[in-house]
Amino acid sequence: MIVSGGELDYPKERFFIPTDMDHRKEQLKFMDMELWYTEKQTPHFGITAKISRTLHHEKTTFQKIDVIETEQFGRMLVLDGMVMITDRDEFVYHEMLTHVGMNTHRSPKRVLVVGGGDGGAIREVLKHPSVEKAVLCEIDGRVIEVSREYFPEIAGALGDSRVEIRVEDGIKHIEAHPGEYDLILVDSTEPVGPAVGLFQKPFYQGIFDALRTGGVMVAQTESPWFNRDLIAQVYRDISDIFPVTRLYTASIPTYPSGLWSFTLGSKGPDPLEVPPERLRVPDTRYYSPELHQALFQLPRFVKELMVQKER
Amino acid sequence: MIVSGGELDYPKERFFIPTDMDHRKEQLKFMDMELWYTEKQTPHFGITAKISRTLHHEKTTFQKIDVIETEQFGRMLVLDGMVMITDRDEFVYHEMLTHVGMNTHRSPKRVLVVGGGDGGAIREVLKHPSVEKAVLCEIDGRVIEVSREYFPEIAGALGDSRVEIRVEDGIKHIEAHPGEYDLILVDSTEPVGPAVGLFQKPFYQGIFDALRTGGVMVAQTESPWFNRDLIAQVYRDISDIFPVTRLYTASIPTYPSGLWSFTLGSKGPDPLEVPPERLRVPDTRYYSPELHQALFQLPRFVKELMVQKER
Numbered sequence: 001m002i003v004s005g006g007e008l009d010y011p012k013e014r015f016f017i018p019t020d021m022d023h024r025k026e027q028l029k030f031m032d033m034e035l036w037y038t039e040k041q042t043p044h045f046g047i048t049a050k051i052s053r054t055l056h057h058e059k060t061t062f063q064k065i066d067v068i069e070t071e072q073f074g075r076m077l078v079l080d081g082m083v084m085i086t087d088r089d090e091f092v093y094h095e096m097l098t099h100v101g102m103n104t105h106r107s108p109k110r111v112l113v114v115g116g117g118d119g120g121a122i123r124e125v126l127k128h129p130s131v132e133k134a135v136l137c138e139i140d141g142r143v144i145e146v147s148r149e150y151f152p153e154i155a156g157a158l159g160d161s162r163v164e165i166r167v168e169d170g171i172k173h174i175e176a177h178p179g180e181y182d183l184i185l186v187d188s189t190e191p192v193g194p195a196v197g198l199f200q201k202p203f204y205q206g207i208f209d210a211l212r213t214g215g216v217m218v219a220q221t222e223s224p225w226f227n228r229d230l231i232a233q234v235y236r237d238i239s240d241i242f243p244v245t246r247l248y249t250a251s252i253p254t255y256p257s258g259l260w261s262f263t264l265g266s267k268g269p270d271p272l273e274v275p276p277e278r279l280r281v282p283d284t285r286y287y288s289p290e291l292h293q294a295l296f297q298l299p300r301f302v303k304e305l306m307v308q309k310e311r
Numbered sequence: 312m313i314v315s316g317g318e319l320d321y322p323k324e325r326f327f328i329p330t331d332m333d334h335r336k337e338q339l340k341f342m343d344m345e346l347w348y349t350e351k352q353t354p355h356f357g358i359t360a361k362i363s364r365t366l367h368h369e370k371t372t373f374q375k376i377d378v379i380e381t382e383q384f385g386r387m388l389v390l391d392g393m394v395m396i397t398d399r400d401e402f403v404y405h406e407m408l409t410h411v412g413m414n415t416h417r418s419p420k421r422v423l424v425v426g427g428g429d430g431g432a433i434r435e436v437l438k439h440p441s442v443e444k445a446v447l448c449e450i451d452g453r454v455i456e457v458s459r460e461y462f463p464e465i466a467g468a469l470g471d472s473r474v475e476i477r478v479e480d481g482i483k484h485i486e487a488h489p490g491e492y493d494l495i496l497v498d499s500t501e502p503v504g505p506a507v508g509l510f511q512k513p514f515y516q517g518i519f520d521a522l523r524t525g526g527v528m529v530a531q532t533e534s535p536w537f538n539r540d541l542i543a544q545v546y547r548d549i550s551d552i553f554p555v556t557r558l559y560t561a562s563i564p565t566y567p568s569g570l571w572s573f574t575l576g577s578k579g580p581d582p583l584e585v586p587p588e589r590l591r592v593p594d595t596r597y598y599s600p601e602l603h604q605a606l607f608q609l610p611r612f613v614k615e616l617m618v619q620k621e622r
Contacts, residue, residue, distance in 0.1 A: 045384070301597060
């Protein structure tokens with residue numbers, strides 16, 4: 001638990017508070033008279049970052065929200081003890097969740113982001129001039145408000161006139177909007193708490209139905225080092241439903257193992273077959289057309305996760 | 312400092328010992344009555360791993376050597392507080408240091424590994440049937456002996472009849488063997504302590520001179536997130552000396568940021584132009600011919616580190 005308030009006022013001694021989550025524990029403690037935040041990313045491994053300030057703490061209906069300022073990665077948004085975004089490396093996650101799918105679709109006009117209350121995915125979506133409407137469907141409105149306050153450069157895009165914000169359950173939203181979207185991005189937390197359903201097959205079937213002809217989905221699907229069963233399961237589920245399924249990865253240092261996976265499902269267009277001249281790249285620091293084409297050549301230990309059922 | 316001995320016998324309280332290195336600090340401490348090892352990879356960020364046993368600790372003429380057993384990554388070899396190899400992810404580092412260069416050279420017969428006392432790079436080198444002689448030049452003989460004892464599956468290849476082990480300074484070895492090698496791999500620790508000279512331009516000039524016609528070098532060159540100036544400097548230095556210079560990366564979760572870079576210099580062959588049928592792949596878990604060809608398409612924030620001097 002991260003104690004709220006701008007000024008730190010902890011006892012100058014070992015400080016350790018386990019939380020109610022049993023697979024991960026957050027800790028805030030003094031090491032050598034400095035304050036450090038440790039995220040146990042697995043029961044046996046984690047990252048630790050020096051904190052200069054604690055900016056925000058609250059417990060909402062859905063989760064705990066913390067904002068801390070670290071020296072290495074700038075501000076960090078932490079949900080239920082898991083790092084969601086940081087100032088320094090959020091560009092990788094948001095670009096890679098968004099542009100691969102945007103460029104796979106011929107001309108995405110209506111885009112849905114499920115989760116992603118920080119606004120980073122929406123910011124990237126809006127860089128594509130084809131977009132007429134971008135819907136953000138976030139279950140926890142407080143994530144949106146906290147992000148607007150502490151991450152204005154990320155959440156600022158939420159004020160764009162093309163954006164519609166819906167504070168509601170993504171699963172229900174998708175059920176209620178069949179055949180409505182060209183692209184759906186699943187920008188979820190990890191598969192605990194409110195996000196569990198976002199990693200299950202009925203949700204992917206719902207996405208399929210909510211997509212128009214030629215529609216594309218991309219979901220964040222965790223670490224190829226630590227979440228191998230989950231990636232393999234999601235790949236199987238999506239390839240059962242969509243005619244085209246592709247897996248790719250990106251380097252995100254504050255996420256478990258530093259390597260993150262994304263799974264793309266498509267009703268038609270294949271990201272491997274987009275002509276180079278159609279790979280639009282608006283102002284990115286990670287994604288590029290050359291990278292798009294190289295992205296699907298995966299290391300062997302990742303490639304072996306892509307096993308489809310016999311059809 | 313990691314205390315030696317097979318059985319742990321620490322006081323059941325917060326345990327923190329800063330070392331004589333000022334940019335990194337090792338720590339061994341109890342969290343929630345478990346023993347955890349923390350490596351500060353930068354002054355403000357690190358990884359932390361649960362330890363089941365401490366297997367070895369010593370201080371040699373050159374550095375401190377520790378072997379610990381972690382639940383997440385198996386055994387870890389730690390030099391001067393920095394994780395060098397672990398059972399679970401060493402395959403990435405060793406395959407990617409070795410096979411890209413081996414396959415770039417038309418038929419490497421004589422190979423030198425500078426550093427790499429654990430034997431992992433030699434193990435990969437020996438998978439190529441063209442190799443007649445593989446020289447390991449490691450400055451600290453104790454690294455070799457400790458690796459043989461605690462990492463037999465990695466160091467086992469050092470017993471091969473094609474291997475010559477030289478316990479000496481790599482810089483001096485290279486000076487004394489002009490025009491002798493087809494491939495030279497720089498498998499160094501990070502640029503502190505005994506490895507500082509292995510990141511400097513005169514060393515790369517020495518490597519150039521120690522290579523035969525068509526020779527190739529590959530060096531591990533740290534993290535594109537945390538060591539940007541170093542990567543840019545090494546790239547400039549190598550491209551001043553070698554006609555072909557290439558940068559590529561790989562995912563290594565126990566190394567700082569989880570993303571690691573390698574810089575290749577070549578007197579002739581270009582890794583981008585190797586015909587696919589010449590890309591030999593002996594028994595790997597990360598490297599593949601398809602990956603070889605995709606590897607040089609880097610994320611933009613990495614690509615921008617490749618700046619050559621005007622010629």
